[in-house]
Each structure stands twice: as C-alpha cells, then as structure tokens.
C-alpha cells in the first residue's frame with residue numbers, strides 16, 4: 154500500500170459550471186494521489202459571480218448520509234471544507250468535523266466566503282459568526298485577508314505592511330485560530346505570497362504576482378495545499394507547491410480573456426504532480 158494514499162472527505166457545493174469548489178477539488182486531490190469522498194452541500198447552476206444562478210440546498214440529505222456512514226464504519230484520514238452556502242450548512246458541517254473524525258484525522262477549513270474586501274453574494278454577519286465556529290472546530294484554516302478581516306473585525310486594507318499582517322494574525326489567535334495559512338499576502342505590486350503561522354511562529358513564501366487576479370484561484374490553492382500536505386509535505390512546503398501551482402494555472406489562463414470565470418488548471422496538473430515528487 155502506498156504510504157501517502159489518504160482518504161479525504163471534501164465538503165463543498167457543486168457549481169455545475171465555473172471551475173470552483175468540487176469540480177476543482179476532486180481532480181486536484183486525485184492528481185495528488187488521494188482517494189476522494191464528498192458531501193455536496195448545494196447545487197448551483199454556476200458559481201455566484203455569474204448573474205441569475207440557481208441554488209438548490211442539499212443540506213437535508215446530510216443527516217441520512219452520516220447515519221449510513223456511521224452504520225458502515227466509514228472514516229477518513231482528512232476532511233477539507235470549502236464554500237458551503239448557508240449558516241445551516243455550517244452548523245451541519247461543524248457537527249461532522251467534531252463527531253465524525255477518527256483519531257489522527259486532519260481537519261482543514263477554508264472559510265471561503267469573500268474576497269477583495271467583500272463577502273460573496275448572500276452572506277452576512279451571521280454567516281461569518283458561524284464560520285468562526287467552524288474554523289474553531291478545524292485543525293488548520295486557510296483564509297485570505299478578506300476572510301481574516303471579516304472574522305476578526307480588523308479593517309480591510311488594499312495596501313499594508315508586515316505590522317498589519319502581524320496584527321491580523323494576532324487577532325485570529327485571539328479568537329482561538331492559531332494554525333493559519335493566510336493567502337494573498339502582498340507587500341509590493343510585483344510579488345504576493347502565503348503566510349504559514351503555527352504556534353505564533355510566522356513563515357512567508359513569496360512568489361511572482363500576476364497583473365490580473367482570477368476567479369477560482371482560492372479553491373485551486375486550497376485543494377493543492379491539502380493534497381500536498383497529505384502527501385507528507387510540511388505546511389511551508391505545501392504552501393510553496395500550492396502557490397507555484399496556482400501561479401502556473403493563472404499563467405495558463407491569462408492569454409484567454411473569454412475565460413473570466415475560472416482558471417485552466419487541468420492542462421498544468423502535470424506540473425503539480427512533478428512538484429510533489
């Protein structure tokens with residue numbers, strides 16, 4: 154049996170079109186060599202940046218799925234949660250993290266709820282408060298700066314220095330969130346990077362910054378980070394692999410202005426696999 158073959162449960166919505174959430178997480182985790190299992194929380198016709206998207210809540214199915222899994226003795230090596238959709242989902246998912254993880258199960262929460270200083274459509278303070286509770290139920294969280302600000306009440310800034318980021322990390326620590334991988338930390342226009350914070354020790358991986366940002370990069374980043382971590386990489390190594398892979402996806406998309414809704418991550422999966430060797 155391969156040593157790093159892990160069974161990972163990912164809990165997110167299905168956006169039928171738009172290259173985010175499950176349509177990104179599953180191929181990336183598979184490319185990293187892991188077995189995947191899912192709980193889809195909702196079905197949307199597209200992600201929420203398209204206008205007029207449909208939304209069907211699947212949360213009522215969750216208790217029955219869990220009952221059956223419990224009966225079958227099904228467990229996981231890791232759980233990774235992303236975009237959920239409603240406060241009710243968060244409450245269900247928190248229950249899963251708290252009561253369905255076997256000994257040694259690593260619980261990673263991406264509090265996917267906003268970007269560029271704003272919450273995604275349909276989310277409010279109640280959702281943010283529930284997300285804080287979900288993050289507390291996890292072992293490691295993957296917020297961007299917007300999400301960290303929303304959860305701590307810190308002011309969102311477009312430009313900032315290391316002191317501001319330290320303040321943000323301390324504010325997260327203050328609400329009990331001590332193992333944090335903070336994405337999109339950019340101190341100048343040419344570079345961006347990822348902060349890895351554990352037990353009050355901060356490490357930073359910096360890489361080239363693209364001129365334009367792209368939809369869906371948060372999910373590409375989170376999925377490749379989780380995949381690399383489960384391959385036995387350290388948090389900083391996984392952050393570097395995920396950052397480099399996300400950058401490769403953006404470069405692979407930048408010459409196609411029609412592809413505004415996601416990144417073309419599939420043709421460069423080979424690069425991710427190489428980085429994991």
Ligand code: PXL
Pocket residue numbers: 166168173174197199200201202235236265273369371372
């Ligand atoms: O995590 C990105 C994401 C996932 N799912 C849905 C979204 C978004 C971002 O907008 O709308 C439905």
